[in-house]
Amino acid sequence: ELKIKEGTQPIFHRAYDMPYALKEKVDLELSKMVKAGILSKVSFSNWASPIVVVPKKNPDELRICVDFKKTLNRVLDSDHCVLPLPEDIFACLSGNEYFTVIDLKADCEKAFKESKQLLSSDKLLVHYNPKLPIYLTCDSSGYGVGAILSHRLNDEDRPIL
Incomplete structure (x- = not known):
């Protein structure tokens, strides 16, 4: 954003x-x-x-x-945010023998669309069912805290849509 x-x-x-x-x-x-x-x-x-x-x-x-x-x-x-200096990046690459340029634009766009479709599909997400127990999974890092509400179906947590 x-x-x-x-x-x-x-x-x-x-x-x-x-x-x-x-x-x-x-x-x-x-x-x-x-x-x-x-x-x-x-x-x-x-x-x-x-x-x-x-x-x-x-x-x-x-x-x-x-x-x-x-x-x-x-x-x-x-x-x-502090970006690394080019000299530091090149120092890490020194000693390598092979370099190439790869244009991943089309592949990245395809992967993004497939990920977006999978993340919003019923293969991954489920609708809330008041008859099933709700599980809360939390995660934290130095940047923030995340949480997911899910139902457990077939011994697998499925995030609630």
């Missing part, structure tokens, strides 16, 4: 210039993202951030990135 600073006015940034030769490919990629449920069409918005189109090694593919640095990034109320 994104938290925007209180009292923020919407920011509308014009689109960056794009080569006309890429327009058809960009439209096709955006249509794919809408069809996959990654993006959704809107008729109007007070907010707008420009996109940056990055060609991939395969000339038929594009990577579409949104540039939030002049819009959303300026008004987010974000938690600050």
Whole structure:
């Protein structure tokens, strides 16, 4: 969930210039993202951030990135965390012999959709039944506390929907 600073006015940034030769490919990629449920069409918005189109090694593919640095990034109320320095990451990788670039976008999106479908299916969740006992399972960490209400069916805890 994104938290925007209180009292923020919407920011509308014009689109960056794009080569006309890429327009058809960009439209096709955006249509794919809408069809996959990654993006959704809107008729109007007070907010707008420009996109940056990055060609991939395969000339038929594009990577579409949104540039939030002049819009959303300026008004987010974000938690600050310390990221590792590139030198520290490279030090951990030193001595390794094989490296590769893997584009997992489609696979990650497929796995996310399958996980989402499984998590909301009756294979995992059950409806509340007042005739069955309720079990409370708790979990905690340095970041928070979690709890699940479940019924026990066939010696297996099933979270209540």
